[in-house]
Amino acid sequence: MKIKPQIKQKIAFTLLGLAAILVIIPVVLILAILIKRGLPAISWQFLTEMPRMGMRAGGIFPAIMGTLCLVIGAIGVALPLGVLTAIYLVEYAKKNWWTRMIEIAIVNLAGVPSVVYGLFGLGLFVIFFQFGSSILAGSLTLAIMELPVIITSSKEALMSVPRSFREASLALGVSRWQTIRYVVLPNALPGILTGSILGISRTAGETAPILFTVAAFYLPRLPKSVLDQCMALPYHLYVLSTQVPNVKPALQYGTALVLVGMVFLLNIVAIIVRAHIRSKKQW
Amino acid sequence: MVELSRVKIVVEDLDIRYEDVWALRDLNFSVKENEILSVIGPANSGKTSFLRALNRLNDLDPSCRISGSILLNGKDINREMDAEEVRKKVTMVFALPIPLPMSIFDNIAYGPRRHGIRNKKKLAETVEKSLKAAFLWDEVKDRLSSSAMKLSGGQQQRLCIARTLAVEPEVILYDEPCSGLDPISTAKVEDAMRELKSRYTQILVTNNVKQAARVGDRVAFFLMGELVEIDLADRLFTAPKDKRTDDYLTGRFG
Numbered sequence: 001m002k003i004k005p006q007i008k009q010k011i012a013f014t015l016l017g018l019a020a021i022l023v024i025i026p027v028v029l030i031l032a033i034l035i036k037r038g039l040p041a042i043s044w045q046f047l048t049e050m051p052r053m054g055m056r057a058g059g060i061f062p063a064i065m066g067t068l069c070l071v072i073g074a075i076g077v078a079l080p081l082g083v084l085t086a087i088y089l090v091e092y093a094k095k096n097w098w099t100r101m102i103e104i105a106i107v108n109l110a111g112v113p114s115v116v117y118g119l120f121g122l123g124l125f126v127i128f129f130q131f132g133s134s135i136l137a138g139s140l141t142l143a144i145m146e147l148p149v150i151i152t153s154s155k156e157a158l159m160s161v162p163r164s165f166r167e168a169s170l171a172l173g174v175s176r177w178q179t180i181r182y183v184v185l186p187n188a189l190p191g192i193l194t195g196s197i198l199g200i201s202r203t204a205g206e207t208a209p210i211l212f213t214v215a216a217f218y219l220p221r222l223p224k225s226v227l228d229q230c231m232a233l234p235y236h237l238y239v240l241s242t243q244v245p246n247v248k249p250a251l252q253y254g255t256a257l258v259l260v261g262m263v264f265l266l267n268i269v270a271i272i273v274r275a276h277i278r279s280k281k282q283w
Numbered sequence: 284m285v286e287l288s289r290v291k292i293v294v295e296d297l298d299i300r301y302e303d304v305w306a307l308r309d310l311n312f313s314v315k316e317n318e319i320l321s322v323i324g325p326a327n328s329g330k331t332s333f334l335r336a337l338n339r340l341n342d343l344d345p346s347c348r349i350s351g352s353i354l355l356n357g358k359d360i361n362r363e364m365d366a367e368e369v370r371k372k373v374t375m376v377f378a379l380p381i382p383l384p385m386s387i388f389d390n391i392a393y394g395p396r397r398h399g400i401r402n403k404k405k406l407a408e409t410v411e412k413s414l415k416a417a418f419l420w421d422e423v424k425d426r427l428s429s430s431a432m433k434l435s436g437g438q439q440q441r442l443c444i445a446r447t448l449a450v451e452p453e454v455i456l457y458d459e460p461c462s463g464l465d466p467i468s469t470a471k472v473e474d475a476m477r478e479l480k481s482r483y484t485q486i487l488v489t490n491n492v493k494q495a496a497r498v499g500d501r502v503a504f505f506l507m508g509e510l511v512e513i514d515l516a517d518r519l520f521t522a523p524k525d526k527r528t529d530d531y532l533t534g535r536f537g
Contacts, residue, residue: 094345168381168443171338172394172450173371182397183383 034257041254050220055240056247060255065222066230067262070214071204073139074146079196082150090158091180110148115208117145122212136226138214145209146199153195157188190277194270201266205259207234233259291316291454291484296351299332301344306332307508317480321499321516322488328505330488334456338373339366371398374447378459380439382431387423390431390442394450409449417445418475437468444475457487461494473498492532496520504528
C-alpha cells in the first residue's frame with residue numbers, strides 16, 4: 001500500500017526530532033547528576049584552600065591553579081604556531097605534494113590518542129629536553145595536542161574571508177603580506193579565536209597527556225616556576241576516584257563540577273565572541 | 284590629423300591560457316594616454332583575462348600562462364616591474380563593488396596607508412580629493428566614519444573608484460563596473476569616468492554595448508580570445524569593417 005507523502009514527512013520529522021532529543025539526554029543527565037551531587041561540596045573554602053588529610057578534606061585550589069597554568073601555557077605556544085601555520089597553508093602554500101603532506105600530517109595529529117601524546121611528551125620534553133615533570137613539559141604536550149584543532153579552525157576562518165577582499169586590496173598595489181595583515185586577519189580573527197578557545201576547552205579536561213609530563217599526585221602548594229610540577233583538575237579527579245580510599249563522593253563530584261564549569265565557561269566565552277563578531281559582520 | 288597623445292600601453296603578441304584552455308591569442312594593439320578604451324564582446328571572449336593581465340592579477344592563478352609582453356610607459360610589466368608596482372599604477376575596479384569591511388574613510392585611506400602615508404592631514408586631503416573625483420563626496424561627507432557596507436550599490440562602486448584614485452594610479456581598469464547597478468547609478472559612474480579622462484588612461488570592459496559607445500573613445504571587439512576589431516567608437520559602431528563585429532552589434536549572436 002502506498003503511504004502519503006505528508007505522512008512520510010511526519011514520520012521523517014519525528015525520527016529526526018527523536019535523534020536530536022537523544023543527543024541532549026546524556027548532556028542533561030551529566031549536568032544534573034554533577035550539580036545535584038557536587039554542588040553541596042562547593043564552597044569558598046573548597047575553591048581557595050589546599051587539600052588536607054590526604055585529599056579527603058580541604059579544597060582543590062592548587063589543582064584549579066595548575067589547570068589554569070597549563071591552559072595558559074599551552075595556548076601561548078599553540079595559538080601563534082597554529083595561526084602562522086594556517087596562514088602559510090591558506091595564503092602562501094602552493095598546492096603540491098609537500099602541502100598535501102603537511103595537511104595529512106595535521107589530520108593525523110588530530111587522530112592520535114591522547115595517551116600517546118602523553119608518552120611523546122614524556123620522551124621528548126621530560127626526558128630528552130630534561131624539563132623534568134613540569135608545567136613547561138605539560139603545557140608543550142597539550143599545545144601539540146591543540147595544534148590540529150587550532151590549525152583547522154584557523155584555516156577555515158581564513159578561507160571564509162572572501163577572495164574578492166584580497167583582490168580588492170592587491171589591485172591597489174598592496175603587497176600580499178599587508179593584505180593578509182590588514183584585510184584577511186582582522187576578518188578571520190573571530191573565527192580563529194572561537195575555534196581556538198573550543199580547542200583549549202577540550203584540552204583543559206585531558207588527563208592522559210599530563211599524566212606523565214606534569215601532574216602531581218598530591219602537592220598542597222602552588223608551583224613557583226614553570227619547571228615545577230603541579231596538580232591539575234582532571235588528574236586530581238582521577239586520583240580521588242580511584243587512588244584514595246574513603247573519600248566523600250561529594251568531593252569527587254565537586255571537583256568534576258568545577259572542571260566542567262571551567263570548560264563551560266571557556267565555551268561561553270567562545271560563543272560570546274562569535275555572537276559579538278557576527279553582529280558586526282556585514283557581508 | 285597629427286597624433287599628439289602619447290602611447291600609454293603597448294600589447295605585443297599577448298597569449299593567455301589556463302592550463303590547456305586558450306583565453307587570448309596573439310593580441311597586438313596599443314592604448315593611448317588619457318583615452319577611454321571600451322572592450323566589448325560576448326562571454327568567454329577573453330576580455331576579463333586581458334584586463335587581469337594588465338595589472339598582473341592573473342599572477343594569482345597558478346594555472347595561468349602568459350606569453351608576449353605588455354609595456355607600460357615603455358617598460359615591460361612582467362619582466363621589468365614587480366607586481367605591486369604594476370598594480371599601484373594600473374588599478375582595477377571590479378564587477379561587483381567590493382567595499383572593505385571598514386569605514387568609508389578607511390576604505391579610501393587604505394591604499395595610501397599601505398603605501399606608507401601616515402600623515403593625518405595628507406590622508407584626509409587624499410580622501411576628500413578622491414571622493415570628490417568619484418562624485419561621492421557630497422553624499423558621504425557627513426558620515427565618513429560609518430561603515431562602507433551601508434552604502435547603496437552605486438555608491439559602493441563609486442567608493443571603489445575613489446579608492447583606486449587614492450593610490451594615484453596612471454591607468455584604471457574597469458571590469459563590467461555597472462553590471463549590478465541601476466541606470467541612475469550607472470550614469471553617475473559613467474560621469475565619473477568621463478571626468479577622470481583628463482588625468483587617467485581608462486580601460487572599460489563591458490557587456491553593455493551602449494555603454495561602450497557612450498563613454499569609449501575607441502572600442503575593441505573581442506571574440507573567442509581574438510581581437511576582431513579596434514577602432515574609434517563612432518566608426519566601429521556605424522561602419523564596422525569586420526562582419527563578425529557587425530553581427531554582434533546588430534544582435535545576430537552573443
